Amino acid sequence: MSKESLGNKAKAQLIERFLRKKAGGEGAPAPSALSRAVRRSSVPEAFTRFDRHPDYERMLVSKAAADRIRLRNPFFIAHDGVAGAVTYIDGREYINFSSYNYLGLAGHPRVDQAAKDAIDRYGTSASASRLVAGERPIQRELERSLADNYGVEDCLVFVSGHATNVSTIATLFGPKDLVVHDGLAHNSIIEGIKLSGAARRSFPHNHADALDTLLAEVRGQFERVLIVIEGHYSMDGDIPDLPAFVDIKRRHGCFLMVDEAHSLGVLGATGKGIHEHYGVAGKDVDIWMGTLSKTLAACGGYVAGERALVEHLKYSAPGFVYSVGISPPVAGAALEALRIMNSEPERVARLHQRAQRLLARARDAGIDTGHSQGYAIVPALAGGSLKATRLSNQLFEHGINAQPIIHPAVEEKAARLRFFVSADHTDEQIERLIAALA
Numbered sequence: 420m421s422k423e424s425l426g427n428k429a430k431a432q433l434i435e436r437f438l439r440k441k442a443g444g445e446g447a448p449a450p451s452a453l454s455r456a457v458r459r460s461s462v463p464e465a466f467t468r469f470d471r472h473p474d475y476e477r478m479l480v481s482k483a484a485a486d487r488i489r490l491r492n493p494f495f496i497a498h499d500g501v502a503g504a505v506t507y508i509d510g511r512e513y514i515n516f517s518s519y520n521y522l523g524l525a526g527h528p529r530v531d532q533a534a535k536d537a538i539d540r541y542g543t544s545a546s547a548s549r550l551v552a553g554e555r556p557i558q559r560e561l562e563r564s565l566a567d568n569y570g571v572e573d574c575l576v577f578v579s580g581h582a583t584n585v586s587t588i589a590t591l592f593g594p595k596d597l598v599v600h601d602g603l604a605h606n607s608i609i610e611g612i613k614l615s616g617a618a619r620r621s622f623p624h625n626h627a628d629a630l631d632t633l634l635a636e637v638r639g640q641f642e643r644v645l646i647v648i649e650g651h652y653s654m655d656g657d658i659p660d661l662p663a664f665v666d667i668k669r670r671h672g673c674f675l676m677v678d679e680a681h682s683l684g685v686l687g688a689t690g691k692g693i694h695e696h697y698g699v700a701g702k703d704v705d706i707w708m709g710t711l712s713k714t715l716a717a718c719g720g721y722v723a724g725e726r727a728l729v730e731h732l733k734y735s736a737p738g739f740v741y742s743v744g745i746s747p748p749v750a751g752a753a754l755e756a757l758r759i760m761n762s763e764p765e766r767v768a769r770l771h772q773r774a775q776r777l778l779a780r781a782r783d784a785g786i787d788t789g790h791s792q793g794y795a796i797v798p799a800l801a802g803g804s805l806k807a808t809r810l811s812n813q814l815f816e817h818g819i820n821a822q823p824i825i826h827p828a829v830e831e832k833a834a835r836l837r838f839f840v841s842a843d844h845t846d847e848q849i850e851r852l853i854a855a856l857a
């Protein structure tokens with residue numbers, strides 16, 4: 420256990436104190452009719468109250484501990500305007516390394532204008548599921564442009580990137596199947612596998628050989644097998660050996676899904692993603708998944724691939740069929756951002772140059788940057804959640820906004836600060852960060 424983490428007894432005392440204060444204070448919930456009735460029955464009262472949920476109580480312990488040592492809560496910070504390379508919080512200017520604004524397209528005048536034009540034409544909402552309420556041409560235009568990005572037949576856009584993974588995996592795979600994922604897979608991938616009912620196995624991060632060995636042992640026990648990797652890992656800033664994974668999926672008769680949330684706009688000379696980086700044909704990957712919320716300055720997710728895949732999802736993925744279509748201004752913004760990405764590859768080159776600079780300067784300063792390859796994401800490993808949060812607090816005092824990544828998002832010993840670089844960051848801003856960190 421780290422020196423800074425609390426012992427069990429201290430935790431128990433803290434929560435007791437916290438709850439006692441809460442029970443007596445203004446925020447104490449009035450007993451509901453349900454809990455009054457339950458008190459007369461044999462159901463333990465704790466099972467009738469949200470404020471007695473064990474996970475919530477654990478959260479209160481961490482919060483009480485942080486308050487006690489006067490840590491500023493680094494979460495849910497309110498930005499005064501567009502959070503670009505620079506942001507304003509409570510009227511003060513900060514250099515911002517906490518947004519996935521890789522190509523600097525959030526708040527870009529053309530992207531904003533495209534959203535406004537779409538509102539003028541279609542209004543703000545698609546109102547209902549596209550299956551029943553119909554399409555807006557701008558939604559299909561976005562899907563065709565994303566399919567072109569990968570050189571595949573079609574694409575389907577969902578209203579959330581997270582829901583895209585959950586719904587896609589759960590629709591296509593079931594109890595007779597296996598899904599094997601990288602050890603650092605995003606939560607949305609894990610949730611999708613759980614919902615699918617398929618068997619789940621993981622392989623050590625980026626170890627294609629370990630996957631190969633695992634499949635040699637277990638492939639025969641299942642009907643369909645899906646391998647899920649990410650194009651660019653958001654916690655570590657490293658990328659997989661895509662050609663090796665394509666080779667493995669072919670040899671073992673599996674499907675390969677690549678989550679491009681952090682690689683669209685980031686990898687390849689023109690930002691098309693990891694297939695461009697390696698010169699792999701888009702058709703060599705079965706399911707391209709990505710989000711509109713990062714490089715594309717919007718909100719939502721997509722799946723691109725062969726027509727049968729897209730058509731199947733279109734008529735049966737619950738996150739698409741039973742959810743509203745992407746709103747026209749959001750589709751308009753993403754489409755315009757994609758156009759800018761395609762026509763201004765210098766943004767991608769600038770992003771790489773800035774990220775490489777940050778990585779090299781951080782390493783020179785003795786900072787542990789883990790496996791980062793310096794395309795856009797650079798972590799600074801801190802060794803513990805408390806230390807990562809303290810460092811984030813200190814940077815904030817120096818006018819720098821950078822998020823701590825703490826347990827349970829990563830293992831406790833892997834807690835870190837994480838810097839998202841944007842094409843709009845200047846060399847001077849990067850030097851200020853290194854000076855503050857060092």
Ligand code: PMP
Nearest residue numbers: 579580581605607653680710712
């Ligand atoms: N996949 C990965 C790898 C992600 O990092 C994220 C979110 N950060 C998502 C999926 C979900 O995307 P969204 O936030 O757009 O819902």
